[in-house]
Amino acid sequence: MSAAVPRLDLHADPADLTRTLVDIPSVSGDEQLLADAVEQAVRGLGRYEVLRSGNAVLVRSDLGRPTRVLLAGHLDTVPIAGNVPSRTEGDVLHGCGTTDMKSGDAMLLHLLATLENPSRDLTVVFYDCEEIEHERNGLTRIEREHRDWLAADLAILGEPTDGKVEAGCQGTLAAWATVRGHRAHSARSWMGVNAIHGAADVLQRLASFPAREVDIDGCVYREGMNAVGITGGVAGNVIPDECRVRINFRFAPDRSAEQAVAVVRELLDGYEVEVVDVAAGALPGLSAPAAAEFVAAAGGTPSAKYGWTDVARFAALGIPAVNYGPGNPSLAHTREEHVSLTQIREMTETLRSFLA
Amino acid sequence: MSAAVPRLDLHADPADLTRTLVDIPSVSGDEQLLADAVEQAVRGLGRYEVLRSGNAVLVRSDLGRPTRVLLAGHLDTVPIAGNVPSRTEGDVLHGCGTTDMKSGDAMLLHLLATLENPSRDLTVVFYDCEEIEHERNGLTRIEREHRDWLAADLAILGEPTDGKVEAGCQGTLAAWATVRGHRAHSARSWMGVNAIHGAADVLQRLASFPAREVDIDGCVYREGMNAVGITGGVAGNVIPDECRVRINFRFAPDRSAEQAVAVVRELLDGYEVEVVDVAAGALPGLSAPAAAEFVAAAGGTPSAKYGWTDVARFAALGIPAVNYGPGNPSLAHTREEHVSLTQIREMTETLRSFLA
Numbered sequence: 001m002s003a004a005v006p007r008l009d010l011h012a013d014p015a016d017l018t019r020t021l022v023d024i025p026s027v028s029g030d031e032q033l034l035a036d037a038v039e040q041a042v043r044g045l046g047r048y049e050v051l052r053s054g055n056a057v058l059v060r061s062d063l064g065r066p067t068r069v070l071l072a073g074h075l076d077t078v079p080i081a082g083n084v085p086s087r088t089e090g091d092v093l094h095g096c097g098t099t100d101m102k103s104g105d106a107m108l109l110h111l112l113a114t115l116e117n118p119s120r121d122l123t124v125v126f127y128d129c130e131e132i133e134h135e136r137n138g139l140t141r142i143e144r145e146h147r148d149w150l151a152a153d154l155a156i157l158g159e160p161t162d163g164k165v166e167a168g169c170q171g172t173l174a175a176w177a178t179v180r181g182h183r184a185h186s187a188r189s190w191m192g193v194n195a196i197h198g199a200a201d202v203l204q205r206l207a208s209f210p211a212r213e214v215d216i217d218g219c220v221y222r223e224g225m226n227a228v229g230i231t232g233g234v235a236g237n238v239i240p241d242e243c244r245v246r247i248n249f250r251f252a253p254d255r256s257a258e259q260a261v262a263v264v265r266e267l268l269d270g271y272e273v274e275v276v277d278v279a280a281g282a283l284p285g286l287s288a289p290a291a292a293e294f295v296a297a298a299g300g301t302p303s304a305k306y307g308w309t310d311v312a313r314f315a316a317l318g319i320p321a322v323n324y325g326p327g328n329p330s331l332a333h334t335r336e337e338h339v340s341l342t343q344i345r346e347m348t349e350t351l352r353s354f355l356a
Numbered sequence: 357m358s359a360a361v362p363r364l365d366l367h368a369d370p371a372d373l374t375r376t377l378v379d380i381p382s383v384s385g386d387e388q389l390l391a392d393a394v395e396q397a398v399r400g401l402g403r404y405e406v407l408r409s410g411n412a413v414l415v416r417s418d419l420g421r422p423t424r425v426l427l428a429g430h431l432d433t434v435p436i437a438g439n440v441p442s443r444t445e446g447d448v449l450h451g452c453g454t455t456d457m458k459s460g461d462a463m464l465l466h467l468l469a470t471l472e473n474p475s476r477d478l479t480v481v482f483y484d485c486e487e488i489e490h491e492r493n494g495l496t497r498i499e500r501e502h503r504d505w506l507a508a509d510l511a512i513l514g515e516p517t518d519g520k521v522e523a524g525c526q527g528t529l530a531a532w533a534t535v536r537g538h539r540a541h542s543a544r545s546w547m548g549v550n551a552i553h554g555a556a557d558v559l560q561r562l563a564s565f566p567a568r569e570v571d572i573d574g575c576v577y578r579e580g581m582n583a584v585g586i587t588g589g590v591a592g593n594v595i596p597d598e599c600r601v602r603i604n605f606r607f608a609p610d611r612s613a614e615q616a617v618a619v620v621r622e623l624l625d626g627y628e629v630e631v632v633d634v635a636a637g638a639l640p641g642l643s644a645p646a647a648a649e650f651v652a653a654a655g656g657t658p659s660a661k662y663g664w665t666d667v668a669r670f671a672a673l674g675i676p677a678v679n680y681g682p683g684n685p686s687l688a689h690t691r692e693e694h695v696s697l698t699q700i701r702e703m704t705e706t707l708r709s710f711l712a
Contacts, residue, residue, distance in 0.1 A: 170543060174592055185686065186604045187526060187662035189580030196583040196601075200559035207553040211546075224545035227552040228596060229589025236530055236584055236604055245552075248542045248592055306543035330541065 005033065008041040010113035014348045015093070015341035017106040022086040022095045028076040028132045031055040035075060038109065038126050045113055051146065055128035056138040058149050059112060061121050067290050068121040069355065070152035070319065072310065073105040074130030074138070081335040091341050098339040099327025104158025107326065107348045111355065118355045120290075123152055130310065134279070139313055154290035155314035156351070159305075160327035163343055165298045166305035167219050167284030167291075167322045169312055173249040173260045177202050178272040183234065183241040192239030196232045199243040203227055205267055206247065214252035217286040219304040221252035225267070250306065253281030253315075282312040285320030294322065297354035324351065361389065364397040366469035370462045370704045371449070371697035377458040378442040378451045384432040385492075387411040387484045391431060394465065394482050401469055407502065411484035412494040414505050415468060417477050423646050424477040425711065426508035426675065428666065429461040430486030430494070437691040447697050454695040455683025460514025463682065463704045467711065474711045476646075479508055486666065490635070495669055510646035511670035512707070515661075516683035519699055521654045522661035523575050523640030523647075523678050525668055529605040529616045530633040533558050533624050539590065539597040548595030552588045555599040559583055561623055562603065570608035573642040575660035577608035581623070606662065609637030609671075638668040641676030650678065653710035680707065 006024055008017065026034040035055040042059045043050050051058040055075065077097040086095030093103075108124050115122070127138030134140060143150060159166075179199045184192025209225035225247070232243030251260045257280040265273055285291055286302060295302050302322070305311070307329065311321035326347050327339040362380055364373065382390040391411040398415045399406050407414040411431065433453040442451030449459075464480050471478070483494030490496060499506060515522075535555045540548025565581035581603070588599030607616045613636040621629055641647055642658060651658050661667070661679050670677035682703050683695040 172543070172593075185663065186580060186582055186584055187528070187606050187664070188686075189582050189606070190578065194563070194582055196586050197559050197563040199586070200556045200563065203553050203556035203559070207550070207556065222546065224542060226542055226545050226550055226595060227589075228542055228592055228594060230552050230555070230586050230599065231589075233583075233585025233587075233602060236602065237528075238584060239582060240584060243586065246589060246592065250543050250545070307541065308543070330544075 005036045005040055008037050008109065010041050010109050013345070014106045014110040015344045017110055018098065018103045018339070018344055019086050019088065019093055021102040021106055022084065022097050025080060025084055026075050026077055027079050028129045031075045031128045035128065038075065041109065042112060048112070051149065053142055053146060054138060056142060057126045058142070058146065060123040060149065061118070063121050065119065065121040067153040068123060068151065069290065070123045070125065070150065070155040070314070071108050071158065072125040072127065072155065073101055073108050073158040074128070075105065075126050076128055076131050078131050078333050083335060083337065092338050093341055094338040096337060099160045099337050100332035101158050101160060101325055103327055103339045103344045104160070104325035107344060107351060108158055110348055111352055115352065115355055120355055122355065123149060139310055143313065150317060152319050154288065154294060155311065155319045155321035156294065157309055157311050157321060157323050158325035159309045159323045160325045160329045160332060161323050162328045163347060164300055165295055165302040165322050165324050167217065167286055167302045168253050168282040168315065169305040169307065169309050170221055171251045171253060171255065171257060171260055171281035172279050172308045173251065173264060173275060174277040175247045175264055175273055175275045177245045177247060177268050179243045181239065181241045184239040186237045186239055189239050195240050195243040199230065199232065199245055202245050202268060202271060209267060212252060214254055216254060217284040219284045219302060221304045223252055224250040251281065253283045256280055279308055280312055280316065281308070282315030282321055285315065288320040291320040291322065294354050298324065298350055361392045361396055364393050364465065366397050366465050369701070370466040371700045373462040373466055374454065374459045374695070374700055375442050375444065375449055377462055378440065378453050381436060381440055382431050382433055383435050384485050384488045387431045391484065394431065397465065398468060404468070407505065409498055409502060410494060412498060413482045414498070414502065416479040416505065417474070419474070419477050421475065421477040423509040424479060424507065425646065426479045426481065426506065426511040427464050427514065428481040428483065428511065429457055429464050429514040430484070431461065431482050432484055432487050434487050434689050439691060439693065448694050449697055450694040452693060455516045455693050456688035457514055457516060457681055459683055459695045459700045460516070460681035463700060463707060464514055466704055467708055471708065471711055476711055478711065479505060495666055499669065506673060508675050510644065510650060511667065511675045511677035512650065513665055513667050513677060513679050514681035515665050515679045516681050516685045516688060517679050518684045519703060520656055521651055521658040521678050521680050523573065523642055523658045524609050524638040524671065525661040525663065525665050526577055527607045527609060527611065527613060527616055527637035528635050528664045529607065529620060529631060531603045531620055531629055531631045533601045533603060534628040535599045537595065537597045540595040542593045542595055545595050551596050551599040555586065555588065555601055558601050558624060558627060565623060568608060570610055572610060573640040575640045575658060577660045579608055580606045607637065609639045612636055635664055636668055636672065637664070638671030638677055641671065644676040647676040647678065650710050654680065654706055
């Protein structure tokens with residue numbers, strides 16, 4: 001570790017700590033400096049086992065408590081959009097990563113430093129490359145190489161939930177449907193078969209898909225089947241022989257990945273369908289004791305997480321998993337990303353009350 | 357004119373002359389060398405008035421005949437696709453421009469040289485930039501600057517018709533229809549309005565357009581309304597807020613350009629429609645005496661020209677106009693472009709019989 005590693009004051013106000021983290025750029029693949037700073041700070045606490053894995057930092061206690069809570073936050077951000085360094089206006093901190101999810105990281109780092117005698121054992125994972133492809137995601141590597149570090153009774157992921165508990169997550173599927181035709185000069189269009197005209201049927205099937213609303217543990221998951229892209233055409237005077245429709249299916253976590261694939265294939269029966277990516281959702285698992293206790297501590301009614309998050313990984317490992325972090329999730333990945341400093345402090349204290 | 361100008365032997369076999377013309381590259385905008393060669397050759401005949409206009413060469417007789425026939429051929433080609441110089445296989449000449457339309461040019465040049473005592477006065481226009489935008493087309497310039505050269509009782513355009521007379525031409529209209537929606541994260545798709553789904557209605561209206569078949573002077577014009585391109589989509593996780601459909605309408609020449617625009621606007625009523633180009637068709641005009649005599653000389657039954665050609669300009673000037681030239685029009689603009697040497701010779705003789 002070089003002398004240039006920024007020093008993090010974990011005992012400081014978690015809102016100030018968020019500002020410090022945001023001002024250390026860490027776009028996916030370029031998290032080393034921030035990971036070094038986090039490693040240096042948590043080792044400095046002197047009371048945790050610390051493991052460095054690539055640009056991930058894993059921290060755990062061994063107090064012999066009856067339950068273990070796994071807390072996780074990714075260190076990387078999407079590409080900076082002219083919004084680093086951060087900017088503070090009254091109670092609002094603006095900048096890349098303020099919501100997704102350096103405020104969540106600051107909450108977890110601050111609790112590591114200030115929880116003196118927690119009632120539960122803690123494992124905290126700060127990881128890299130969440131914003132890019134699954135294979136590069138730090139959790140993929142940790143699951144492969146350090147599977148024992150992921151054992152827990154409950155996982156809490158610090159992804160933004162704007163003060164609420166968001167349980168489980170929906171699954172997501174990406175596919176391309178291809179409609180074929182036959183090319184011809186447009187002056188003699190009857191000699192061809194227009195693939196773009198043919199795509200009308202695909203679009204109608206997608207639009208008329210009976211999207212379900214599924215209630216699980218009091219959380220309502222609302223599905224969505226959509227064309228998110230379309231492309232076709234050869235030239236202004238040619239009947240097109242191909243039209244491709246890009247599809248995104250967000251499905252409730254009572255369907256498996258395989259079932260979601262089958263739904264899309266059945267809906268588009270008769271067309272070429274290439275499924276390019278599918279990630280199962282996560283059941284909320286709120287009936288598990290540790291999860292129920294957390295929901296009670298956090299107060300309010302938990303709701304469904306619509307976007308896919310890494311809670312699905314924990315659910316796949318049999319660990320009940322929820323999202324709980326500062327910031328409005330709809331601001332994630334936007335140039336206008338910002339977070340309330342008050343909310344960072346309030347959510348940190350709520351989480352402390354559950355762990356203390 | 358420099359010494360490097362190739363010499364054309366207009367008295368030679370028009371099939372050989374075609375080969376010579378193909379081997380002088382003349383992609384649109386780069387016709388000077390070929391125009392120089394044509395100008396030198398027709399001036400060398402010594403019995404016509406010759407006018408050079410840019411890279412166009414205009415030639416006319418003044419024999420005091422009761423009728424005047426205007427013959428026209430463009431000197432330019434689409435970009436070469438590895439198919440120049442030409443290649444002869446038996447009766448077939450392969451290469452860029454063999455069909456569209458240096459075989460037609462060769463036919464006209466050979467007749468200029470070998471028609472000793474024509475029964476009709478002749479005006480022959482070899483022009484530039486037919487394959488690109490209207491404003492650069494040599495005929496646009498000639499119509500503006502040398503309008504008197506375009507007076508005639510019949511115009512014959514040497515565009516490929518594969519041995520037949522193709523009368524008039526269909527009109528063509530290009531437009532974009534835009535469907536608007538509202539952007540949202542695809543995990544919460546019900547908060548958005550999917551513009552690509554909305555395009556299904558546009559595509560269905562296009563596909564169900566009642567395309568007419570219109571019989572005019574025994575020529576049947578069959579219309580076509582088509583999507584020739586479609587584009588939409590923001591990202592794999594975003595409900596798209598815009599989808600654009602590129603439209604091509606080929607319409608029978610009994611509709612004016614204004615009427616064609618109205619047809620498209622009515623069909624897509626309720627959507628944003630931007631008409632980017634419209635070119636009226638040309639009525640066949642076969643009831644005019646000179647046209648009827650030409651059809652009789654050519655034999656067979658004239659048919660409708662489906663593609664748009666410059667005959668529409670002559671029709672707009674009140675001159676009956678037909679297409680008549682060697683080569684299969686469906687080979688135009690293809691890498692496989694080729695022409696039958698026998699057909700070049702036969703069509704030249706048929707045209708001679710009408711003009712002699």
